[in-house]
Amino acid sequence: MKMRGFHQKILLMVMVVVAGVRGEEGGGFVTWANKYYVTWGHQPLVLNETSELQLTLDHTSGSRFESYSIYGSGSFNMRIKAPQTKSTGVITSFYIKSKSSRPDEFSFQILGSNGPPYLLNTNMFLYGEGDKDQRFRLWFDPTKDYHSYKFLWNPHQLVFYVDDTPIRVYRKNPGIYYPSVQTMFIMGSVQNRSKIDPKQTPYIAKFQASKLEGCVTTFLGIEKCTGPTFWWNRKENWQLSSREQKLYTNARKVYLDYDYCSDRKRYPKVPQECKSYS
Numbered sequence: 655m656k657m658r659g660f661h662q663k664i665l666l667m668v669m670v671v672v673a674g675v676r677g678e679e680g681g682g683f684v685t686w687a688n689k690y691y692v693t694w695g696h697q698p699l700v701l702n703e704t705s706e707l708q709l710t711l712d713h714t715s716g717s718r719f720e721s722y723s724i725y726g727s728g729s730f731n732m733r734i735k736a737p738q739t740k741s742t743g744v745i746t747s748f749y750i751k752s753k754s755s756r757p758d759e760f761s762f763q764i765l766g767s768n769g770p771p772y773l774l775n776t777n778m779f780l781y782g783e784g785d786k787d788q789r790f791r792l793w794f795d796p797t798k799d800y801h802s803y804k805f806l807w808n809p810h811q812l813v814f815y816v817d818d819t820p821i822r823v824y825r826k827n828p829g830i831y832y833p834s835v836q837t838m839f840i841m842g843s844v845q846n847r848s849k850i851d852p853k854q855t856p857y858i859a860k861f862q863a864s865k866l867e868g869c870v871t872t873f874l875g876i877e878k879c880t881g882p883t884f885w886w887n888r889k890e891n892w893q894l895s896s897r898e899q900k901l902y903t904n905a906r907k908v909y910l911d912y913d914y915c916s917d918r919k920r921y922p923k924v925p926q927e928c929k930s931y932s
């Protein structure tokens with residue numbers, strides 16, 4: 655426990671430094687409800703100033719945006735339409751990430767392919783450690799319509815939802831790291847993770863910030879975001895409802911394609927935090 659306190663102090667120091675650097679950045683920003691700016695690649699096209707953004711990937715670059723706001727808890731629902739049908743090598747991501755040398759991160763990654771079925775990867779970084787993939791076969795075509803990809807993040811549980819179906823749940827567990835010590839930023843991107851077909855470019859991903867409800871705070875101010883004044887922190891959101899539990903059990907049974915927790919080749923010993931998935 656002593657050790658943990660020491661690490662947290664270091665972490666806070668590092669976070670302050672990162673925050674300082676960020677304050678000096680300038681230029682290249684887009685306005686999307688004055689809340690987001692581009693951090694890499696093509697300038698996004700704002701389809702609707704209040705809610706809709708289009709990101710482009712071509713042979714020169716992809717595109718990534720980030721929120722100005724810093725969050726300490728929340729319910730973040732992004733509606734996404736992934737690029738066109740033939741999209742091998744394209745990856746469309748929506749994620750929540752802290753800025754520190756040991757970041758926490760939760761991500762949805764829609765993996766392009768040559769046609770349906772499409773895979774949705776989810777990943778987490780916990781205190782800087784990643785490679786915690788859980789992958790699902792999507793039960794719809796994510797390139798045809800908008801679908802919801804949502805994180806519910808409070809001090810008790812982190813839930814990944816796809817169209818209101820919980821597919822991944824990480825719960826606070828005594829003695830196991832839980833990501834509610836670092837503040838986070840909202841990010842989205844489209845990029846290539848392998849060779850893409852030049853005949854298919856440009857690839858266009860569309861993001862609708864449909865219901866991003868979060869506790870906006872300062873870089874080191876996560877404490878003010880933990881209380882029940884925010885609906886997503888209230889007791890009924892400390893665990894899945896019985897209806898959600900059924901959807902969750904079914905989704906895991908029918909659509910789960912890969913889970914690092916059961917990959918004994920990659921992890922001969924079950925990673926400690928796997929206990930925290932309910």
Ligand SMILES: *[C@@H]1O[C@H](CO)[C@@H](O)[C@H](O)[C@H]1NC(C)=O
Nearest residue numbers: 701702703704705706862864
């Ligand atoms: C932008 O989106 C909002 C919310 O969906 C909608 O009410 C508004 O009419 C849209 N504006 C335009 C110019 O399409």
Ligand SMILES: *[C@@H]1O[C@H](CO)[C@@H](O)[C@H](O)[C@H]1NC(C)=O
Nearest residue numbers: 712713714846847848849850
């Ligand atoms: C996409 O990424 C891979 C490596 O990850 C690279 O070899 C390739 O040239 C990139 N670009 C295109 C346009 O395919």
